[in-house]
Amino acid sequence: MxxxxxxxxxxxxxxxxxxxxxxxxxxxxxxxxxxxxxxxxxxxxxxxxxxxxxxxxxxxxxxxxxxxxxxxxxxxxxxxxxxxxxxxxxxxxxxxxxxxxxxxxxxxxNPKAFKGAFRYFVVLLKDWELIEGETIAIDSFKIRAQNALKNNFNQNKIDRHIEYIDNKILEYQQQLDAEDGDSDTEKIQDKIAYQESKKERYRNIGEELRTSGERQISLTDPDARSVVLHRNIINVGYNVQAGCDAKYKLFVNNDTGTVNDTHALSPMALDAKQLLGVEKMRTLTDKGYTTGKHLDICTKNGITTYSSPKEHSSQHNGLYPMVDFKYDREMDTYTCPDGQILVTNGTVYNKAGHKVKHYKNRQACKVCPVRHLCTTNKNGRFIERSIYQEALEENQKRVEENPEYYRLRQQITEHQFGTIKRQWGFTHTLMKGKQNVLSEVNLIMICYNLSRLVSILxxxxxxxxxxxxxxxxxxxxxxxxxxxxxxxxxxxxxxxxxxxxxxxx
Known part of the structure; x- marks a missing residue:
């Protein structure tokens, strides 16, 4: 037996x-x-x-x-x-x-090969008519990197460390001055030397940061950045962009770049359009992607955007708001609430990375009876208008006229993110460097699309x-x-x- x-x-x-x-x-x-x-x-x-x-x-x-x-x-x-x-x-x-x-x-x-395999699969799905390419929702999710928060620095953090070290050194020097005997002198000097070595290390990091031209630097994974993961919890990681097709919610493309979505719309949309080989396409995105420049690029390339509009940045200080100034597209002028015409000299100014034109009428402002309701500027009121304002306004009009269509955005993207992060544990990367991290992203997206096919077919x-x-x-x-x-x-x-x-x- x-x-x-x-x-x-x-x-x-x-x-x-x-x-x-x-x-x-x-x-x-x-x-x-x-x-x-x-x-x-x-x-x-x-x-x-x-x-x-x-x-x-x-x-x-x-x-x-x-x-x-x-x-x-x-x-x-x-x-x-x-x-x-x-x-x-x-x-x-x-x-x-x-x-x-x-x-x-x-x-x-094999980072490039993983990307190639995913994109080959996407094209196959397009041939099988499981991906239409008519509506693509673009959103992002964040994953932790192989880089501790203590090994990520910006200039303010470096300055705080150096200030703390200077105070410690001053404290040790005061102890040396007050020391009567020589029993602890050597120990205190060793502590000072240790703090000086730490100070030199932070100075080197600061110099490396200035040389790189970046706002922050990560020592373990140079491509990782400090990002808000969820509920204002900050960690070092990657902001992964993902495009999803509306028909069966299948992943189409991906990328990872900056810590936010501001400059991701047109690169992601153009990449999806080229990969799927379509002439026209629509995109659904949240307000993080609403940037005039990228909306304009999409429009010029046959991509119709539906991106949640942002509120105007002008302050609500009790004075006439921007909406009270009417723009004339043909004349390229503004009319103020008092009926005066504000004109531009045509110069394009660069303001915090945004290209704008100024509209003003100083002579009218000098004798305006309602100036106290309009501005406190001694030179009178002037209006800043983005050179991409027309693209922003057209996008806003589309979203407001098609609220039900815009609501599809969350239905297309949220389920995928929940599956790969909650069920499959893709909350952090095991790799270092952007290309290697994208290897993991491409692998997980192949798995998701393939598992979805089991349900679809x-x-x-x-x-x-x-x-x-x-x-x-x-x-x-x-x-x-x-x-x-x-x-x-x-x-x-x-x-x-x-x-x-x-x-x-």
């Missing part, structure tokens, strides 16, 4: 390893999906092995990562362990057991589509091989019983 199972050994039936996986297993979906990707064209590089052994194929490593990111297994150590104990991973990698170092090396070495339909693509690919490969000869660098074709189609050995 077997001690573990309670059955006679000669009565035991060998379990079919294939039956360990359900027919709709995520591992099966990932396996078929990766086999349709042109790994070489996307730029993936295999991971070399030691002692002359064959390299780990990039397709196997990508399968491992796509399985792991969906199941909250992101670190190379976790994935290495899964290769030994997780039946689905063992099946997926055909028993391969790459080390944590090899796994991490593959992710670090039904697992059987999805697997049939993937299988047809694989068959087409290998049919084309066979035809080319017959004409041009064998391609030894591709390896031999092997038939797998578990998948029902051919793959490279």
């Amino acid at each position: 077997d001690f573990i199972t309670g059955f006679d050994r000669d009565q035991l039936v060998m379990m079919d390893f294939e039956s360990c996986l359900g027919p709709d297993s995520w591992a099966r979906i990932v396996d078929m999906f990766v086999d349709i990707l042109p790994m070489g064209d996307l730029g993936f590089r295999d991971v070399l092995n030691n002692e002359g052994r064959p390299p780990y194929r990039s397709s196997d490593m990508l399968k491992l990562y796509l399985y792991g990111y969906k199941n909250k297994l992101r670190s190379s150590r976790q994935l290495e362990h899964a290769c030994k104990v997780n039946l689905e991973v063992i099946w997926l990698l055909k028993g391969l057991r790459p080390s944590a170092r090899k796994i991490a090396y593959f992710r670090k070495r 039904d697992p059987k339909v999805l697997k049939d589509r993937l299988k047809r693509l694989v068959d087409i690919f290998f049919a084309l490969f066979g035809a080319i091989s017959a004409i041009l000869g064998d391609f030894p660098f591709l390896g031999n074709l092997v038939y797998h019983k578990r998948t029902g189609y051919k793959t490279f050995a």
Whole structure:
């Protein structure tokens, strides 16, 4: 009698390893999906092995990562362990057991290829008519970086540290002056020397900050920035931009740049438009993206924006507000509440990064009977108008006339962010540097789009589509091989019983 199972050994039936996986297993979906990707064209590089052994194929490593990111297994150590104990991973990698170092090396070495794989998938979804490209909602989410807040500095923080050190040094010097004996003198001098070394370190950081031309600097991850994560909690991280299609809420593109959304609208919108190959497109964004320059760029490129309008920055100080001044587009003038005409000399001024023109009428202001209700400026009232004001006004009009359409914005983007952050644990990055961080973003977005396909198409339909693509690919490969000869660098074709189609050995 077997001690573990309670059955006679000669009565035991060998379990079919294939039956360990359900027919709709995520591992099966990932396996078929990766086999349709042109790994070489996307730029993936295999991971070399030691002692002359064959390299780990990039397709196997990508399968491992796509399985792991969906199941909250992101670190190379976790994935290495899964290769030994997780039946689905063992099946997926055909028993391969790459080390944590090899796994991490593959992710670090292929940032452009991960991006290429995601964008290739997006184009495939467009061909399947699962992405329309008519309405794209653009929003952002923040993730923590591999950089502690104490290792992030701006000039004010550096000045505070130096001021604190100067006070400590002054305190120690006062102790030296008051010391009668020599017993503690050496210890105090050592403390002063230690504080001087810290002061020199902060001075070097300040010099590096000034040289960089940036407002802040991170020592561990130079690309990371101090951002507001949620509820005014500040941490060092990345502000990740994401574009989502309205039809099935699938991710379309991504990027990460500055700490806010101010300059992200037109780059994201133009990138999505080019990738999807559409002539016209509409975008939905919140007020963080409402910048006249980028609204104007979108309009000139066939992109209709619906971005929540911002309130005018003029102060509510009891004087005539901006809305009381009527603009004449044909004459390029303003009419004040007293009926006087304010004109511009045509000069464009740069005010805090915004390009504006000034409109004024000093002569009329000197004798204006309601001047005390209009301005306290000794030279009279003048109006600042952005050179992109027309784009701002047209955008505001569209939003106000289509409130129901604009409300679709949250429905298109919020669910994805909740899934990848709350369910899949993508609240922080394991990588350093913008390109490597985007590797993780592209991986998680591939996982999301692929898992959504299971819901949209039904697992059987999805697997049939993937299988047809694989068959087409290998049919084309066979035809080319017959004409041009064998391609030894591709390896031999092997038939797998578990998948029902051919793959490279």
